[in-house]
Amino acid sequence: MRLRDEKLLPIWEKVQGGERLTLEDGLALYRTPDIIGLGKMAHHVQKVRSGDAVYFVLNQKIEHTNVCVLSCKFCDFAAKKGSARAYEMTTQEILERLTPDIKEVHITGGMPADWPWERYLDIVESIHRHLPDADVKAFTAVEIDFFHKKFKMSIEEVLRQLKAAGVRTMPGGGAEVFSERVRKLLFNQKIGAKGWLEVHKTAHRLGIPTNSTMLYGHVETLEERLVHMIKLREVQDETGGFLTFIPLAFQPGETGIKPSHRYTSAIDDLKTIAISRLMLDNFPHIKAYWVMLTEEVASIALNFGADDMDGTVGGEKIAHDAGALSPMALKKDQIIRIIRDAGKIPVERDVYYNPLRLHADHVIGKIPYLNSIAYHAHLHAPHHKILPVIPRRMGLLSEQGMIDGGLFSVMSFVQQSDQLESLGYGLASRDQVRSVMLFSKEGWRDLEGKRIGIIDDTATSVRLLRILLEKRYNVTAHFERLHSGVNDLSGLDAVLLIGDEALHHQKTGLPGFDLVYDLASEWYEWQKLPFVFAVWAVKKNLSEEMKDELRKALVDSLQKSSEDYWSIASAHARRLKLTKPETVDYLEGFTYCLGEREREAISRFAEMVEELEKAQ
Numbered sequence: 001m002r003l004r005d006e007k008l009l010p011i012w013e014k015v016q017g018g019e020r021l022t023l024e025d026g027l028a029l030y031r032t033p034d035i036i037g038l039g040k041m042a043h044h045v046q047k048v049r050s051g052d053a054v055y056f057v058l059n060q061k062i063e064h065t066n067v068c069v070l071s072c073k074f075c076d077f078a079a080k081k082g083s084a085r086a087y088e089m090t091t092q093e094i095l096e097r098l099t100p101d102i103k104e105v106h107i108t109g110g111m112p113a114d115w116p117w118e119r120y121l122d123i124v125e126s127i128h129r130h131l132p133d134a135d136v137k138a139f140t141a142v143e144i145d146f147f148h149k150k151f152k153m154s155i156e157e158v159l160r161q162l163k164a165a166g167v168r169t170m171p172g173g174g175a176e177v178f179s180e181r182v183r184k185l186l187f188n189q190k191i192g193a194k195g196w197l198e199v200h201k202t203a204h205r206l207g208i209p210t211n212s213t214m215l216y217g218h219v220e221t222l223e224e225r226l227v228h229m230i231k232l233r234e235v236q237d238e239t240g241g242f243l244t245f246i247p248l249a250f251q252p253g254e255t256g257i258k259p260s261h262r263y264t265s266a267i268d269d270l271k272t273i274a275i276s277r278l279m280l281d282n283f284p285h286i287k288a289y290w291v292m293l294t295e296e297v298a299s300i301a302l303n304f305g306a307d308d309m310d311g312t313v314g315g316e317k318i319a320h321d322a323g324a325l326s327p328m329a330l331k332k333d334q335i336i337r338i339i340r341d342a343g344k345i346p347v348e349r350d351v352y353y354n355p356l357r358l359h360a361d362h363v364i365g366k367i368p369y370l371n372s373i374a375y376h377a378h379l380h381a382p383h384h385k386i387l388p389v390i391p392r393r394m395g396l397l398s399e400q401g402m403i404d405g406g407l408f409s410v411m412s413f414v415q416q417s418d419q420l421e422s423l424g425y426g427l428a429s430r431d432q433v434r435s436v437m438l439f440s441k442e443g444w445r446d447l448e449g450k451r452i453g454i455i456d457d458t459a460t461s462v463r464l465l466r467i468l469l470e471k472r473y474n475v476t477a478h479f480e481r482l483h484s485g486v487n488d489l490s491g492l493d494a495v496l497l498i499g500d501e502a503l504h505h506q507k508t509g510l511p512g513f514d515l516v517y518d519l520a521s522e523w524y525e526w527q528k529l530p531f532v533f534a535v536w537a538v539k540k541n542l543s544e545e546m547k548d549e550l551r552k553a554l555v556d557s558l559q560k561s562s563e564d565y566w567s568i569a570s571a572h573a574r575r576l577k578l579t580k581p582e583t584v585d586y587l588e589g590f591t592y593c594l595g596e597r598e599r600e601a602i603s604r605f606a607e608m609v610e611e612l613e614k615a616q
């Protein structure tokens with residue numbers, strides 16, 4: 001990569017080596033005149049994490065009331081009860097805003113003194129009943145803290161009741177900037193960094209993933225922005241519960257904040273997006289929130305580190321009351337066009353970032369775990385775009401004809417054998433795999449009738465676990481589906497994890513679950529066969545030229561990766577808490593080219609699945 005500012009060179013080396021950036025690095029990035037170099041570095045990280053995907057959701061913003069007991073200086077939205085601008089929506093009025101295509105209902109608003117707790121629960125429950133296919137993302141940490149104080153319940157109890165009512169995730173608003181200096185100046189009645197982070201940590205512990213934000217472009221300093229990012233990064237190390245980071249460009253409105261009575265510049269917006277991507281190395285997504293950035297800047301941000309465009313929004317007041325220059329809503333077609341114009345795949349998603357629909361042709365899926373990195377670390381497939389997708393979702397997208405190929409879970413490959421053709425490669429363990437693990441409180445034979453949490457990512461590993469339990473150990477347990485990311489594990493007797501999460505916990509342990517079983521080792525000891533987890537397959541009706549091109553690209557990537565395991569290990573070992581030798585050892589433990597024994601293993605597994613399904 002050509003960089004014009006030589007101060008960026010050591011930072012680029014750190015980024016490539018998977019090293020964490022410091023506050024000083026962040027300042028050098030903010031101060032660089034080489035904005036294109038900065039953008040390219042962030043885009044590199046974005047591509048490694050998200051391939052060519054840019055996510056959006058069909059969502060509806062609900063600001064149920066603007067009546068608020070607080071008076072933050074920068075806020076143009078809030079009104080006092082009885083004033084001409086004040087409004088309060090009934091549950092019925094809220095439901096009338098929702099159309100059947102909506103997949104996410106995003107609720108935030110003011111904090112009126114006289115609403116009872118039941119009114120909030122009723123809003124969430126009614127939305128859940130009215131639109132069962134949509135998920136509710138509701139209430140900022142500031143609102144949660146308000147409920148906790150007003151209704152005299154612990155933060156945990158507030159969140160438990162909201163979760164039971166149907167809240168799936170939480171928005172990231174109210175963080176502003178984690179600086180006591182700024183808090184005293186602009187929002188001294190609101191919770192500060194400690195309180196905001198505590199609410200989010202509690203939500204993560206209860207299995208509610210959350211978003212995070214940073215309001216920038218007012219009176220904060222660059223150091224304060226970077227401290228904000230570093231604090232979020234530390235909590236993410238601890239909990240892993242943040243889904244996305246959303247830099248919110250300050251809208252000047254009519255507030256009395258001087259001399260910041262101006263919009264942020266596009267350069268500052270793009271730098272902040274890019275620097276967020278580089279600093280927040282443990283965040284899955286960075287959002288270009290078009291409502292505050294405008295569609296034009298958001299579009300450029302998709303090549304500056306952002307992989308998330310929020311959604312259609314369907315009418316937004318908070319930023320528009322403060323003078324936002326964007327439209328009140330965008331149509332789905334407009335979002336798709338913006339993403340396509342940036343050269344990316346428009347990916348319609350749910351609240352957990354699971355892809356529901358792709359709006360692009362010629363897409364191949366990559367499993368976003370270290371175990372499949374040899375296939376994509378050096379992949380050059382000039383006619384295809386790349387979508388990172390967990391194995392179970394890859395199968396679902398393939399059923400709908402949305403992807404040309406990828407590394408399919410063996411279960412999806414078997415189930416779709418009339419449509420998929422193997423390219424002769426896959427992912428098989430010779431004995432242990434270390435990334436498909438059962439963490440348990442009980443030994444195998446004591447799991448009879450017990451509750452086992454199953455991470456949503458997997459179709460094959462769930463079948464393998466069931467086969468081991470029922471056919472090898474003669475035990476029947478209850479499976480409960482968990483979603484990818486944070487979950488409330490209390491009450492479970494065992495948990496099945498796969499991929500990087502399993503790899504990480506097989507090293508560090510999973511608190512409360514002392515027994516650890518490697519499912520591939522169990523299978524090997526029993527069947528004396530390797531276990532094939534995935535098969536690289538393409539649509540049968542893909543042209544022969546495309547199949548050849550992909551096969552050659554895979555062979556080439558496998559070859560180059562095998563010569564490069566140590567630099568791959570350098571980039572990934574730290575985040576997985578592995579040493580470099582452990583990482584290399586892990587990568588070398590797989591069989592990629594599927595031979596006779598692997599084909600026999602697939603047939604044996606498929607027969608057992610069939611027997612099991614017939615018996616049910």
Ligand code: SF4
Pocket residue numbers: 068069070071072075076077078109110111142
């Ligand atoms: S920013 Fe939020 S808490 Fe502050 S006055 Fe506005 S609505 Fe109320």
